[in-house]
Amino acid sequence: MTPSTGTGTSTTLSTTATDTLRFATAGSVDDGKSTLVGRLLHDSKSVLADQLEAVEHASRARGQQSTDLALLTDGLRAEREQGITIDVAYRYFATPRRRFILADTPGHEQYTRNMVTGASTAELTVILVDARNGVVEQTRRHAAIAALLRVPHVVLAVNKMDLAGYSEEVFAAITDEFARYAAKLGIAELTAIPVSALAGDNVVEPSAHMDWYGGPTVLDHLENVPTAGRPEGAPGRFPVQYVTRPQTPELPDYRGYAGQIASGSLYVGQPVSVLPSGRTSTIAGIDVLGRRADSAFAPQSVTVSLADDVDVARGDLIAPTADLPPMTREVTATVCHVADQPLVPGRRVLLKHGTRTVTAIVKDIPSRLTLDDLSQHAGPGRLTANDIGRVVVRTAEPVALDGYAASRRTGSFLLIDPADGTTLSAGMAD
Incomplete structure (x- = not known):
C-alpha cells in the first residue's frame, strides 16, 4: 500500500449532485475532529445563519474571543460543558458536486464503541492525528476498527500543523508510521493530508503555509473520491421487513414483500429462493416508490411480489437461487x-x-x-x-x-x- 500524500498528480473523478458520500471522522481526544467538521461546514457555507449565531453566542458565554467551530457538532449540553464529543453527531450538507452524510464520532477510549456505530455504514473515514503527538494508541484503535469494518477509503488528516511549524518533516514522519500500521491492517486506500482545522489550512481552501504539499484539500478529496454507487457483481440480498396485503378492488389477491435491498440487484423474472425455508419462486413484480420497475438495486427500498404462493414472513431473506448465502x-x-x-x-x-x-x-x-x-x-x-x-x-x-x-x-x-x-x-x- 502506498499512501497518497499529494506529491503526485491527483485524479479528479466525475461526480454529479446526486452522489452521496457517507463518511465518519475519528481520532484521539483533542485531536480536533469537531473543529475540523465545523470548519468544513463553515467554509463550505453549509451552516445556517441562526446556527452560526447560536455557536457565536455559546463561544462568548465560554469566554472565547473567536467563534469555536467545534460547537457546530458538539450539540449535547454535556459535550459543550466538557469540551469533548460524547455521542455520534450526524450532519448533512451538500456542495454543487456531492451530498454528504457525516458522522462525527467521539475520541475518548470510553466511547470507542460509538465509532463503530458511525463507521459501520461509512464509505470513508477521516482519522485525525495531532501533529505534536503523532500516532497514539487511539489512532491505532480507530484504524483497526476502520479495517475491520472494511471502510473502503481512509484519510489521515495530520491536524494542528500550525502548532508544528507547518513542518514537512513532521508530516512525513507521521504519515510513514501510520502507513506501515495501516498496511498491516490491510488498508489499501490511504490518503494523507496536512491540515490546520483552526486556521482553515487545507480543509476547504488550500494552505498558503505549506507550499511543499501539492495534494487535495479535505473537501476536494471528499468531493472526488469514488462512491460505491451501483454495486457490480454483489450478490442479491433482500431481507423482508414487512408483508403487505392492501386487498384493494384492483389488487384483491396482491401479496407484496417490502424492505430495502441489502446488496446486489433484483429483476422481474429472476429465479429466487426464500430462506431459511428454501422454497423457490420467480420475481413477478417490483415496485419502487409506488411505480412498477423491471429491476432494482441496493440500497433501494422496494416491494417485491412472487409468482407463486410461497410462505414468506418478516425476517426471511429473498436471494437469487443461483447465488445463495450459506x-x-x-x-x-x-x-x-x-x-x-x-x-x-x-x-x-x-x-x-x-x-x-x-x-x-x-x-x-x-x-x-x-x-x-x-x-x-x-x-x-x-x-x-x-x-x-x-x-x-x-x-x-x-x-x-x-x-x-x-x-x-x-x-x-x-x-x-x-x-x-x-x-x-x-x-x-x-
Missing part, C-alpha cells in the same frame, strides 16, 4: 464489544441479522485483539467494553449469513441481551 447455525466472527457488561462463554443472547432475530449462545471466545502489535491474545475468557475479539456463537435456528468480506450488510450482525434489549456486540462474520 446457511449456518455456528457463526465464527470478529466482534467489537460495546456493552458495559462483559461477554463470556455460555452467555445466552439474541443474534439479529438483517430483519431476522434468533436465540443463540456464546460458545467460545478464542482470542482478543491487541492493538499495539495486532497480535491475538488467546483465551481471554471474556470481552469487556471496547474490546475487539473473536467469538463462536451457536444459534437455535439457521441463519443465512454471508462473509463480511463479501457483503458488509448481510455479513454483519448484532448480539443483543434478551433480558432488556441492550446491544452487546457488533459482529462481522468470517
